[in-house]
Amino acid sequence: MPREETDAPEATNSxxxxxxxxxxxxxxxxxxxxPSHWRMLGRDRAAAVGAVIIAVVALVALFGRPAIGDRxxxxxxxxxxxxxxxxxxVYGLLGTDVxxxxxxxxxxxxxxxxxxxxxxxVLCSLAIGSALGLWAGYHGGRRESVAMRVADVILSFxxxxxxxxxxxxxxxxxxxxxxILAVTRIPVYLRTARAEAAELRSRLFVDAARTFGTPxxxxxxxxxxxxxxxxxxxxxxxxxxxVMLTESSLSFLGIGIQPPDVSWGLMVAQGRQxxxxxxxxxxxxxxxxxxxxxxxxxxxxxxxxxxxxxxRWRLTLPKRRRPRSAPVPPEMIP
Amino acid sequence: MIPFLRxxxxxxxxxxxxxxxxxxxxxxxxxxxxxxxxxxxxxPEQRAEFSAAHGFDLSIPVQLWNYLTDAAxxxxxxxxxxxxxxxxxxxxxxxxxxxxxxxxMLLAVTGAVLVGSLAAYRPNSPIDRIASLLSxxxxxxxxxxxxxxxxxxxxxxxGLLPTSGTIGGPEIWVLPVATLLxxxxxxxxxxxxxxxxxxxxxxxxxIARSKxxxxxxxxxxxxxxxxxxxxxxxxxxxxxxxxxxxxIVETIFGWPGIGKLMIDSILQRDFAVLQAAVLMTAVTIxxxxxxxxxxxxxxxxxxxxxxxx
Numbered sequence: 001m002p003r004e005e006t007d008a009p010e011a012t013n014s015x016x017x018x019x020x021x022x023x024x025x026x027x028x029x030x031x032x033x034x035p036s037h038w039r040m041l042g043r044d045r046a047a048a049v050g051a052v053i054i055a056v057v058a059l060v061a062l063f064g065r066p067a068i069g070d071r072x073x074x075x076x077x078x079x080x081x082x083x084x085x086x087x088x089x090v091y092g093l094l095g096t097d098v099x100x101x102x103x104x105x106x107x108x109x110x111x112x113x114x115x116x117x118x119x120x121x122v123l124c125s126l127a128i129g130s131a132l133g134l135w136a137g138y139h140g141g142r143r144e145s146v147a148m149r150v151a152d153v154i155l156s157f158x159x160x161x162x163x164x165x166x167x168x169x170x171x172x173x174x175x176x177x178x179x180i181l182a183v184t185r186i187p188v189y190l191r192t193a194r195a196e197a198a199e200l201r202s203r204l205f206v207d208a209a210r211t212f213g214t215p216x217x218x219x220x221x222x223x224x225x226x227x228x229x230x231x232x233x234x235x236x237x238x239x240x241x242x243v244m245l246t247e248s249s250l251s252f253l254g255i256g257i258q259p260p261d262v263s264w265g266l267m268v269a270q271g272r273q274x275x276x277x278x279x280x281x282x283x284x285x286x287x288x289x290x291x292x293x294x295x296x297x298x299x300x301x302x303x304x305x306x307x308x309x310x311x312r313w314r315l316t317l318p319k320r321r322r323p324r325s326a327p328v329p330p331e332m333i334p
Numbered sequence: 335m336i337p338f339l340r341x342x343x344x345x346x347x348x349x350x351x352x353x354x355x356x357x358x359x360x361x362x363x364x365x366x367x368x369x370x371x372x373x374x375x376x377x378p379e380q381r382a383e384f385s386a387a388h389g390f391d392l393s394i395p396v397q398l399w400n401y402l403t404d405a406a407x408x409x410x411x412x413x414x415x416x417x418x419x420x421x422x423x424x425x426x427x428x429x430x431x432x433x434x435x436x437x438x439m440l441l442a443v444t445g446a447v448l449v450g451s452l453a454a455y456r457p458n459s460p461i462d463r464i465a466s467l468l469s470x471x472x473x474x475x476x477x478x479x480x481x482x483x484x485x486x487x488x489x490x491x492x493g494l495l496p497t498s499g500t501i502g503g504p505e506i507w508v509l510p511v512a513t514l515l516x517x518x519x520x521x522x523x524x525x526x527x528x529x530x531x532x533x534x535x536x537x538x539x540x541i542a543r544s545k546x547x548x549x550x551x552x553x554x555x556x557x558x559x560x561x562x563x564x565x566x567x568x569x570x571x572x573x574x575x576x577x578x579x580x581x582i583v584e585t586i587f588g589w590p591g592i593g594k595l596m597i598d599s600i601l602q603r604d605f606a607v608l609q610a611a612v613l614m615t616a617v618t619i620x621x622x623x624x625x626x627x628x629x630x631x632x633x634x635x636x637x638x639x640x641x642x643x
Contacts, residue, residue: 046467149345149348152345152346152348152349153348153352153353155571155574156346156350156353156619156623157349157353157574157616157619158574158575158577158578158615159575159578160577160578160581160582161577161578161581161615164581164596164597165357165360165600166360241473241474245474245476245477246578248476248478248479249476249477249478249578249582252476252478252582253581253585253597265478268476268478268479268482269478272482275482275486275490276490279486282479282482282483282486283483283486286476286479286482286483289475289476289479290471290474290475290476290479293474293475293476294471294474296474297470297473297474298467298470301470
């Protein structure tokens, strides 16, 4: 996460931060005044593992497809349903499916497809939902209630059902999938952004900007957005899981990604018939989904603490608390 | 209480109306049922006759008017697929889903309150860490994969549980309920834990402790009552989301519930049934939202008084 985004809340809340830091100061030893995010990530082992997994998944999605060429679609019928083994090189490592296609190659290709749906969908809903929510929350009044009603309408209906109906109206292409997922998730950001903006609009620095005659568009962009952004990004990380799960469910039901393309959910669906003879076709893509979503969830939980000035000190404590008698370096005493 | 309810009912009715109208128009965009139900060799007369019999030849506003007036009389037309009244099919399927969802939510809320309170009682203790990690995992497992894995392990390998169907003893409930349960449970544990941590560090808990209240009384008597509001909200949202799960679970385990009915009716362009099923779901969600609001008002007196203008 870029540093600039977290600078603003720290600046506004600096009195709290130092207070809390004082309270924690007795127990903690080596602690820089403003810990870097890498450092805080290193302190939380679960979040560090999650970050590594997400990074690997992203790298596979970016560079995997050129590396495997057409291996994900090349059929070798005499190599059908081979169990995972170490004898057949990299591509046989995780076995083959019923058409003899390498599971390694298919998983790599599915990673790219799954992320190419989930990431744009999350970015779209994040951008639209946040913009609408900040605007509604900042102005309040009628604009606010209209925006909230729209969010209520979308939220009060099960997302899978909207997707099912809409994907039957239009064809279930990847683009339509992105659009429908983005629309169904807009309310989440809209609500969060509105709550943040509604709280911020009465703050002193916003009042000051207004007194100077700053146009409200600029106030939202310059003064409200930077403070709301960490929260929104945390929500987006969490929502990434939800979008991925929905895409998988849709593909599993046969109305998401269509063959010959392949996504994790579709792989689970395709492996279902061979459950008794070839467990790896169903188990592996599911594991890929679980690993990615759990990592993103853990990372989001970490980000929520790391971007919250009142709780950040938790991540700056050393793993094993040193005895209280350990001398505090003089430059650490504020 | 009454003005509070009136405001809430009015504002919850907007989504209901949108859904009712939305499903009518969306269903009509999915394709012409005449093409689907008559053979390619059908003569234009036969096609016209079929359209007239089912009212597809009328203009869209007239169709909409008929749909609304009939729905007001609980008449949803006949299913193109089976020839049975659509309302009857929906009312047959609805209790199945309702039982499934009811059992699931009951277990999820009870379990989450217990586990979440236990985790929140000592933040950052081993119990808390394990509960947090497990609940995060539970909330992130794709339900269809969980169901397939359950079938693989307990149905195929161990042979303990039936893999599908609704005939049999209590064992047929285990896999469907477990599949539906896992996500709400995971999410709720995190919510309960979060709000209980806040509640347990509040001054009134300190006072209760210093007056010598037992830990159980402090947790369930004092803290839980104040921590329950966000739990209720999230539980309501999750109950709405159970329809998502029901579609998956009923498809995998072959339960004749409303989720499977909806998927089938979309696949076969069975407008009447789809409309009836969606309407039924929307009304249930509407009622559920009202119920959550009433529970809110009952647990938190501040909600009752603060009626937005």
